Amino acid sequence: MRCGTLCFNRTVFAKQLARFWPIWVTHLVIWVLLLPLQGLTQLQLDAAGRGGAGSYLAQFAGYTVPGMVWPANFLGVLFGLLAAMAACSHLYATRSANFMASLPVRREGLFASHYLAGLVMVLGPLLATFCLTALVELAGGCLMLAPLGSWLGAACASGFFFYSFAVFLGMFTGHLLALPAFYLIFNGLAAAVMGVVEWALQTLYHGFDALPEWVGQGVIWLTPVVGLTQGLQLGSPTTVTVALGGDRGSALWVYPLAALLLTAGALLLYRRRALESAGDVVAVRAMRPVFQYGVALCGGLFFGVVTTQLLVLTTTGLMVSILLWAVAGYFIAQMLLDKSFRVWRHWKGAVGVSLVFAALFAVVGLDLTGFETRVPQAQDVAEVTIRGLEGNPWDSGANAEATLDDPEDVAAVVALHQEAVSQREVEPSAGVSTVSFQVRYRLRNGATLSRRYSLTLEGAAADQAQTLRNDPEVILQSYGFTEMERQGGQIFLAEWSGGEETVTTYGSQAQLVLDGVLEDIRAGRLGRRELTAQTQDEAQLRLYLEWRLSGWEYGEDYYRAMDIIVPDTASSTLAAMEQMETE
Numbered sequence: 001m002r003c004g005t006l007c008f009n010r011t012v013f014a015k016q017l018a019r020f021w022p023i024w025v026t027h028l029v030i031w032v033l034l035l036p037l038q039g040l041t042q043l044q045l046d047a048a049g050r051g052g053a054g055s056y057l058a059q060f061a062g063y064t065v066p067g068m069v070w071p072a073n074f075l076g077v078l079f080g081l082l083a084a085m086a087a088c089s090h091l092y093a094t095r096s097a098n099f100m101a102s103l104p105v106r107r108e109g110l111f112a113s114h115y116l117a118g119l120v121m122v123l124g125p126l127l128a129t130f131c132l133t134a135l136v137e138l139a140g141g142c143l144m145l146a147p148l149g150s151w152l153g154a155a156c157a158s159g160f161f162f163y164s165f166a167v168f169l170g171m172f173t174g175h176l177l178a179l180p181a182f183y184l185i186f187n188g189l190a191a192a193v194m195g196v197v198e199w200a201l202q203t204l205y206h207g208f209d210a211l212p213e214w215v216g217q218g219v220i221w222l223t224p225v226v227g228l229t230q231g232l233q234l235g236s237p238t239t240v241t242v243a244l245g246g247d248r249g250s251a252l253w254v255y256p257l258a259a260l261l262l263t264a265g266a267l268l269l270y271r272r273r274a275l276e277s278a279g280d281v282v283a284v285r286a287m288r289p290v291f292q293y294g295v296a297l298c299g300g301l302f303f304g305v306v307t308t309q310l311l312v313l314t315t316t317g318l319m320v321s322i323l324l325w326a327v328a329g330y331f332i333a334q335m336l337l338d339k340s341f342r343v344w345r346h347w348k349g350a351v352g353v354s355l356v357f358a359a360l361f362a363v364v365g366l367d368l369t370g371f372e373t374r375v376p377q378a379q380d381v382a383e384v385t386i387r388g389l390e391g392n393p394w395d396s397g398a399n400a401e402a403t404l405d406d407p408e409d410v411a412a413v414v415a416l417h418q419e420a421v422s423q424r425e426v427e428p429s430a431g432v433s434t435v436s437f438q439v440r441y442r443l444r445n446g447a448t449l450s451r452r453y454s455l456t457l458e459g460a461a462a463d464q465a466q467t468l469r470n471d472p473e474v475i476l477q478s479y480g481f482t483e484m485e486r487q488g489g490q491i492f493l494a495e496w497s498g499g500e501e502t503v504t505t506y507g508s509q510a511q512l513v514l515d516g517v518l519e520d521i522r523a524g525r526l527g528r529r530e531l532t533a534q535t536q537d538e539a540q541l542r543l544y545l546e547w548r549l550s551g552w553e554y555g556e557d558y559y560r561a562m563d564i565i566v567p568d569t570a571s572s573t574l575a576a577m578e579q580m581e582t583e
Contacts, residue, residue: 016117028125039136072155080162087118088170164259171269190222295333300326388437391529396562402477475527516576
């Protein structure tokens with residue numbers, strides 16, 4: 001009697017493992033070479049007494065094992081895909097799909113049998129490697145379960161997620177070669193879309209800086225290859241700490257939780273999957289329009305930006321290029337869906353894609369959002385950070401980086417911002433210098449505003465940029481003096497070339513030189529920049545300062561250095577140097 005209630009079929013499970021044995025055997029062999037055999041080598045070295053009792057194996061257990069989280073992430077990406085292709089392979093040929101459907105097993109049972117077989121291919125070698133490595137360490141009297149368990153947790157989290165992710169994608173297609181293509185695309189889709197959108201907006205919008213930080217953080221989460229790679233950090237010799245976007249302890253539970261949700265979604269899709277979809281690029285009918293218009297949108301943006309870069313096109317050329325590639329992408333997607341080149345009757349969809357992009361270009365070109373002309377009122381700004389305005393002389397303070405909250409300084413930045421906005425429709429004069437700068441406002445209502453410009457240094461713009469760049473507070477922060485004071489740094493040494501010999505001072509003597517430098521900066525005698533000058537006198541006196549700071553991650557002191565070109569006008573600094581040279 002036929003029975004359609006089984007939720008697991010042992011025969012299907014075993015057949016999958018036997019049929020696709022090269023996948024899990026290769027996976028196992030790689031890990032045996034990376035860990036247990038390497039551990040045996042260290043054990044033999046210890047037995048030979050080459051490095052002291054237990055030294056080589058202890059180094060292996062404490063440092064090498066937790067360091068294997070990065071190979072584990074890479075292998076999880078690779079073997080997760082291979083195992084998913086094996087688990088979904090019966091769906092991609094009509095004959096095998098019909099055969100599986102004829103078995104006295106419910107859809108849930110078929111899914112569980114194939115899914116678990118693939119999961120064993122991914123996680124089984126990891127568990128076996130864990131046991132073998134533990135035996136090696138135990139044999140050498142150096143069993144460290146913390147780093148070994150941390151490696152296993154990281155490797156299983158990575159493998160489980162990428163396998164479940166690939167299985168989920170496999171439910172949307174009926175073609176074996178489409179699965180690795182979708183897998184590759186969706187692993188990097190979010191990052192790629194963010195990159196091309198950001199580049200396109202920087203080209204189309206005058207002053208566009210970057211997408212908000214929360215978008216970048218979201219892209220990290222939606223790009224699992226990057227997210228897990230950044231999330232696994234070696235914190236100490238015996239532990240693996242996890243960090244994602246700067247917050248520790250997230251990756252090892254967030255991605256496995258996402259894997260469970262993806263598995264549930266794959267099961268729901270499998271239950272409703274039509275067997276006749278075998279061979280189709282997109283097996284779920286409801287996703288066909290999403291696929292078609294997604295290809296048109298992403299293809300238009302990506303290839304439009306690439307074409308513009310290769311051919312060095314103007315803004316208008318970028319718009320035309322994106323539009324043409326979007327239409328091409330629409331018809332290419334239609335060809336894949338219909339498995340035919342006769343797709344021109346679907347011209348209405350192509351017209352719709354063209355109209356959508358034309359509308360977007362109209363919004364951007366006419367600046368209907370007011371993005372390009374928006375400049376905040378000085379009284380609405382709590383603080384502003386300015387970066388750039390790089391100028392001669394070229395030392396540690398050549399590039400401005402300062403956060404200002406004084407009303408006069410804020411007003412100066414706002415005025416420079418307004419000058420940059422006024423240049424958006426003006427072609428720069430031939431031979432006139434330009435300088436790049438970025439401003440980021442924190443408004444009193446809690447909002448932020450960020451812009452980036454290339455400023456032509458002529459007229460009022462040149463005067464305002466020069467004045468702002470030579471503000472003593474901007475100079476102090478650009479060199480890093482303000483940051484050193486905030487961190488409680490202590491001056492360690494001051495060094496310069498005095499005549500034919502190098503003079504090096506420490507402690508209180510170095511502090512005297514530093515006091516002279518600070519006095520000259522505040523008086524406007526040191527650190528001033530000439531934004532339009534591109535060359536400098538290489539014979540100028542260079543002062544090298546080094547600071548000692550504490551509070552590093554491992555509790556040790558660390559050092560930060562800066563070099564300063566000392567002009568003839570820096571009287572206080574030169575006097576302090578002369579005093580040190582004569583002592």
